[in-house]
Amino acid sequence: MTELFKLFITFLKIGSFSFGGGYAMLPLIEEEIVYINQWLTQSEFIDIIAISQMSPGPIAINSATFVGFKYLGVGGAIAATVGVCFTSFFLVTGLARVIIKYYDSLIVKGIFSGIRPGVIGLIGAACVSLFKASIVDIKSLIIGLTVLVILSKTKIHPIAVILSSGVMGILLYSI
Template identity: 55%
Template structure:
């Protein structure tokens, strides 16, 4: 049996140990919410990621809000969202206070340089995990390739990409 406090603690852990933004958090969210606690099914997780990308705001906060709502309603949304932002809020508050002192620190510079490749690894891991569930037939692969080609060649806006993907889905699957 899970509790709303466990939900808060799970998202606190996700927020505390995820660096590099929402996409880097996805593997941790998946492991904690889908695999460990089984609060939602993987299909629901993918849907939540899609909705989180389409709604305004950071994907990690949106994901926490949606997962919280799915598990405990409005109160769950509040606890999950507070959990995911609490550590960052404290860290940014402390960093702001001490940043001037350590601004020229080589140790901090080297630590940040070391974290960058790890962040890319986390994002690639999230991509692979989502791709395994999202590319289930030739039509979904075609949509993915078309969207990637448009993004790389035309630099079109992500909202337009989402709308085009919906149109492709209606045309291919409707």
């Protein structure tokens, strides 16, 4: 199996077995990319997640594109992006009518009632993993807690928070 095909299959698996959007995919992406295939280090993965969050578009697609590019260049970016989108594209186009038709059925309601809390658990696991990798000292803890408080108490735009975090990083880590 070529590395390009392996990258496609890895992101096909990630896209096929992740529900709840990009944040819910992060634990699976991390497991596959950092631990199983060792295509990136934990630090590189965290940097790619940060870039993916700042870039326009869904975090799962951005992450796949950046990981693919970092690992295998433009071909890797295309393979990873197509892989992560492949299953959801066919599910949405193929199953949308069925889900809409039977949305009020007890089985479909039961499925979604089970998936929702599972997705929250996946997002929580991603938060814990990102916290462990990103909060490495008291300065990073100060930046993280400051951003958490600001975002939970105000309606400041996330771009302003990202830029402010960069400024805090310069101030705290240059001194």
